[in-house]
Amino acid sequence: MHPRDLLNEALAGLLARPVRSALTTLGTVLGITTLVVTLGVAATAGNQIVGRFDELTATSVTVEVPAHTFPLVEWADVSRVTRLRGVVAAAALAESDLGANLVVRSNDVVDPARVTDQTLTVLSSSPGLPAAVRGRMVEGRYFDAGHVARGDRVVVLGQQAARLLGITGLARAPAVFIGTRAYTVIGVLGDLRREKSLASAVILPPTAGRPYGLGTVTRVLVDTALGAADLIARQAPAALSPGNEALLQVLSPPSPTRARDAVQSDVNALFLILGLVSLVVGAVGIANVTLVTVMERVAEIGLRRALGAARRHIAGQFLVESTLTGLIGGVLGASVGILVIVGVCAVKQWTPVLDVRLAFMAPAAGAVVGLLAGLYPALRAARMEPVNALR
Known part of the structure; x- marks a missing residue:
């Protein structure tokens, strides 16, 4: 199966139920947003605390x-x-x-x-x-x-x-x-x-x-x-x-550097758990919706298998669908997270501090979450026998 055809099939599956796909993506958006905001606010807060530390103590x-x-x-x-x-x-x-x-x-x-x-x-x-x-x-x-x-x-x-x-x-x-x-x-x-x-x-x-x-x-x-x-x-x-x-x-x-690292590490450890919990919730949502989608498309899976589709083609289609859901959620989550950090810093009159790599790693993390969440539903769809599916 050509990769372009596989991508077209996955997009068609997502767009067939846009509201459901949007709600599924929302879980990943919230998880990635929480992660980005957590890391960004932690770095910014650490920088502000060190600034006050410098002013009052380090001199x-x-x-x-x-x-x-x-x-x-x-x-x-x-x-x-x-x-x-x-x-x-x-x-x-x-x-x-x-x-x-x-x-x-x-x-x-x-x-x-x-x-x-x-x-x-x-x-x-x-x-x-x-x-x-x-x-x-x-x-x-x-x-x-x-x-x-x-x-x-x-x-x-x-x-x-x-x-x-x-x-x-x-x-x-x-x-x-x-x-x-x-x-x-x-x-x-x-x-x-x-x-x-x-x-x-x-x-x-x-x-x-x-x-x-x-x-x-x-x-x-x-x-x-x-x-x-x-x-x-x-x-x-x-x-x-x-x-x-x-x-x-x-x-x-x-040393102010050691103080900054200690503060940032403590804040990260405290709030990173919240981001991971939100991300896990998003992954469970993707897995649940993908599994429901598999059960609703049993007849389609049976027909494709009867026409010559291999198990890997069926599994690949659902994996690509869940990965795309996570990737879209990661992109949106990273964007919303950066906007939230800039907004908080503008209100508090802080200088925003954010690792540029985080903006590129967040979509990748969303894609990985979607891929892992779609493994079980994709394997279940691939194991269906054509005769039983059509019946």
Whole structure:
């Protein structure tokens, strides 16, 4: 039997009952659409998550400075880090057990009707802290090198600490008391995107923090450009403490590529099952309808066999019919899936990410599903004896 004749017969069988063929194809369309949408949305979502991961985490490098017999990092050493290519901002912090829970009050007057004492964390930092933690001064200003050099008794409060102490404005130069020492509040730090614990902290210049054991650097926070974190993580210890870099511990973010692959793999594994279930349902529909078609065309099969058609011709006709059904469903499903992905990305203002190979593999997958679904009905039709079929 010529392949062209076989194809014509298969098309004639499909077009003889167009509504049934359309409903049969719909199962494959839904299955392929689900697969394409699943893989496309998974890749797009993974890309978006990694973009947020890059923005908030992959640009942050922290250098931990352990306690030593001599200061491993001086306050002025931070300026060497800022000169490294790829560093956006850097700041040093000094934290101590003594400053972890200090009583801070907003005035020195005992008022029985109002609680003015708060237990807050007191720490010291270098002037570049707001940029290093991606925060902003919601009130006033941050202390600068002049305050540090003069030893001014000034303080910057985290936004939550200011609220706890009842400080709502800086117009009257309010002061806070740490023990018996008074410090003028010159600014309120808020909108922190990193180191959110600083929102409830009291931040002193290095010279003012020495009475509380805050004269030695314990941490250096570095904000880097995208893609520069790995390089800065290797260079920062040598820049901060040449010759002692092995004593410093660097905390750098994991690779964004590994994070993206992990996210995409997890999302794929979660939703791929749904696509496979839909595809199986479509395959069962094709097999069921093809089997019904075989039973309805018993007389036709008997006549063809009586006129000389071999078993392979009968089996081939029904296999081609089911394969065409799956192929059409695959083409339509891939098209609908791509449109759905583009539509979702347009609504969410995402950049669509889709493997081009998927658009070509989806129709092939539909054809394979149709071929497998038509195996049993085709074999059953091929095994019919002409006499029994005609009878």
